Amino acid sequence: MADIHIRNAREEDVDKIFVMTKELAEHLGEKNTITVTPELLKENQMSYKCVVAEGKVTDGSSSKPLLGFALYVYRFDGWEGKVAILDSMYVVPEHRNKGIGSALYTTVAKDVVASGCSYMEQLVHNWNTSAQEFYKSKGAYDFSETFNVHAFRIPTSKLEEVSNPDIKL
Numbered sequence: 075m076a077d078i079h080i081r082n083a084r085e086e087d088v089d090k091i092f093v094m095t096k097e098l099a100e101h102l103g104e105k106n107t108i109t110v111t112p113e114l115l116k117e118n119q120m121s122y123k124c125v126v127a128e129g130k131v132t133d134g135s136s137s138k139p140l141l142g143f144a145l146y147v148y149r150f151d152g153w154e155g156k157v158a159i160l161d162s163m164y165v166v167p168e169h170r171n172k173g174i175g176s177a178l179y180t181t182v183a184k185d186v187v188a189s190g191c192s193y194m195e196q197l198v199h200n201w202n203t204s205a206q207e208f209y210k211s212k213g214a215y216d217f218s219e220t221f222n223v224h225a226f227r228i229p230t231s232k233l234e235e236v237s238n239p240d241i242k243l
Contacts, residue, residue: 078174080181083124083143088115090140091124098164102199122147125181127165127174141169144178146186146194154192158182163196179212197225 083091092112099105127142142165151157160182165174186194195217198205206216217223228236 077130078141078172078177079128079138080125080177081128083126085116085119087124087126087140087143088112088119091115091126091143091145094140094143094164094166095162097166098162101164102202122161123185125178125185127169127178129169141166142174142178144182146182148189148191151192156189156191158186158189158191158194160194160196175208179208183212
């Protein structure tokens with residue numbers, strides 16, 4: 075891990091973060107669901123935090139390769155105050171199982187604690203047992219079972235209908 079450096083993402087990293095986001099979506103079987111663009115990521119950098127794992131310079135290149143990223147946001151929980159959501163974490167396949175994911179997670183955890191959050195949550199697919207085990211190894215628990223909750227999402231198209239009283243649902 076001595077050749078890996080974890081740092082805050084910079085604007086010049088956005089294109090590579092976008093590529094890794096697409097790779098993550100493909101890994102999760104959701105490659106056709108990506109609607110974010112590099113432009114949206116750049117325009118909304120104040121809405122999220124992102125850290126990257128930077129490797130050492132190779133092949134005479136002047137730039138260090140990005141080997142992974144973790145993107146997270148803060149929100150306010152009406153019961154517990156400020157909380158964090160780890161939205162996406164990804165390590166390029168050829169660099170997995172080298173501690174990079176743990177280093178990214180540790181960096182995010184330090185920032186979340188320093189920010190005064192009550193907790194951090196992350197959504198994990200039912201079938202993604204390796205991610206579930208990773209998070210459990212860090213002390214996470216499956217709150218969907220503990221609190222008997224389901225996560226609901228409403229797309230903007232439906233919000234437009236709800237927000238317009240003249241449209242019959």
